[in-house]
Amino acid sequence: MTSQSRYITHLSRSGRMRIVVLMKQVPDPYEEWSLDTSTGLLDRGKNELIADEINERALAVALSYKDAHKDTEIVVLAMGPQAAGKALQKGLQCGADSAIHINDHQLRGSDALRTATALVAALRTLSFDLIIAGNASSDGNGGVVPAMIAEILGLPLLAAVHSVDIHQDSIGAVQDDGRLRTSIRSSIPALVSVAERSAEPRFPTFKGILGAKRKKVTPLSLSDLKDVTASRSTVLSVSKRPERTAGVKIFDEGDAGIQLAAFLASAQLA
Numbered sequence: 001m002t003s004q005s006r007y008i009t010h011l012s013r014s015g016r017m018r019i020v021v022l023m024k025q026v027p028d029p030y031e032e033w034s035l036d037t038s039t040g041l042l043d044r045g046k047n048e049l050i051a052d053e054i055n056e057r058a059l060a061v062a063l064s065y066k067d068a069h070k071d072t073e074i075v076v077l078a079m080g081p082q083a084a085g086k087a088l089q090k091g092l093q094c095g096a097d098s099a100i101h102i103n104d105h106q107l108r109g110s111d112a113l114r115t116a117t118a119l120v121a122a123l124r125t126l127s128f129d130l131i132i133a134g135n136a137s138s139d140g141n142g143g144v145v146p147a148m149i150a151e152i153l154g155l156p157l158l159a160a161v162h163s164v165d166i167h168q169d170s171i172g173a174v175q176d177d178g179r180l181r182t183s184i185r186s187s188i189p190a191l192v193s194v195a196e197r198s199a200e201p202r203f204p205t206f207k208g209i210l211g212a213k214r215k216k217v218t219p220l221s222l223s224d225l226k227d228v229t230a231s232r233s234t235v236l237s238v239s240k241r242p243e244r245t246a247g248v249k250i251f252d253e254g255d256a257g258i259q260l261a262a263f264l265a266s267a268q269l270a
Contacts, residue, residue, distance in 0.1 A: 017168065018073045019062045020123060022133040022146075023055040023091055025084040029138045051087035054134030056094075056201035058194050062132050063095045063202060065166045073097050075126065079107060079118055085217070092212035093204030099215070100126075104222040111233035112140070116148035121225035123153065128189065130171065135160040135193040146193040156186040162197040 027047035034046060059076065066072040076091035078084045079102035088099040102122055110118065123131070136143035143160075150157035158164075161173035161184070172185040173192060204212075222228060250259045 016071045016073060017065070017069060017130065017166075018075065018126075018128045019065070019130045019132060020075045020077055020126075020128045021055070021059045021062050021091065021096065022119065022131065023059070023076050023078045023084075023087045024052045024134075024137050024139075025049045025078065025080050025087040026052045026137060026139045029053075049083045049086065051090045052134060052138050053201055054136065054138065054194070054196065055087070056090075057196070057198045058132040058134050059091055059094060059096065060199035060202050061164050061166075061192075061194055062130075064199055066095065075100060075128070077119065077122055078102070079110075079115060079122075081105075081108070088217060089212055090204060092215045092217075093208040094202045095208060097215065099217040100220060101217055102220045102225070106222050109232070112142050112144050112148060114229050114232050116145050116152065117227065117229045118222075118225060119145070120149055120152045121228050122220055123149070124226070125220070125224075130166065130188055131155070131191040132164075133191065133193045135195050146191060150191040153191075156190040158184055158186055158190060158192040160193055160195045162195050164192060164194065164198065 026049065028050050031047045059074075062072075062074045066074060074096040075098050076088050076096045077100045078088050080087075081103060084103070085101055088101055092099055100122055102118055107114065107118060131149065133146045133149075135146065137145075147157055147159065149155075158171065158173045160175060162176050163174045165172040168188075170185060170187050171190055171192060172183065175182045175184065176197070248263055250256050250263070
């Protein structure tokens with residue numbers, strides 16, 4: 001038995017594709033954010049909390065596959081306080097079949113590693129064929145949690161892709177940073193993280209909103225999970241960024257180049 005087979009039921013056994021989509025509730029990125037200087041954590045009480053758009057794109061990738069393969073099962077998974085349930089509800093309204101919500105006050109302020117191990121512990125409670133996530137959350141923007149999950153579970157990782165082509169036994173994807181376009185392919189099970197130029201987010205329909213009320217949401221606390229790392233990052237100090245000072249104005253009287261060179265040299269930029 002491989003390390004993967006302890007956690008994953010593949011298609012040869014289940015006969016249907018099960019996709020887990022990672023979701024997150026974040027402060028509205030169009031509003032101004034601030035840190036709580038007493039904790040060093042993002043002050044989430046001052047902003048409207050919404051489903052992270054990059055995760056909505058991940059869900060749209062899964063739903064596109066389900067459009068053509070009706071027996072596909074999609075599970076949305078999130079870790080966070082009670083408010084995170086709104087992101088899961090939106091996922092259910094858009095077409096996901098069920099949800100898992102990790103909610104425990106002991107996980108408040110978890111760093112990337114603790115978040116990854118908690119999500120892995122939840123993933124180990126169910127079988128799946130594919131995990132789809134956003135490449136980086138809008139609030140933390142670390143971009144490491146998908147890689148950590150793949151590493152812990154021993155899964156192939158297709159990271160920061162812009163298009164996804166899912167088959168019953170493999171997945172193909174394209175990475176494109178504007179300079180280099182790369183096609184990659186992996187067997188399933190695997191984990192794929194999507195970038196902003198992937199599928200467009202979907203909006204709940206009236207039928208979807210009504211149907212979501214009947215879908216199952218499984219709550220999990222830390223006591224339900226195994227092997228969640230006890231380590232966590234600690235913020236030692238927080239200080240506000242100083243106000244920007246007025247820049248140096250250079251007036252061209254025939255020596256602008258000399259003034260600019262002197263300024264760059266004084267700032268150790270040249």
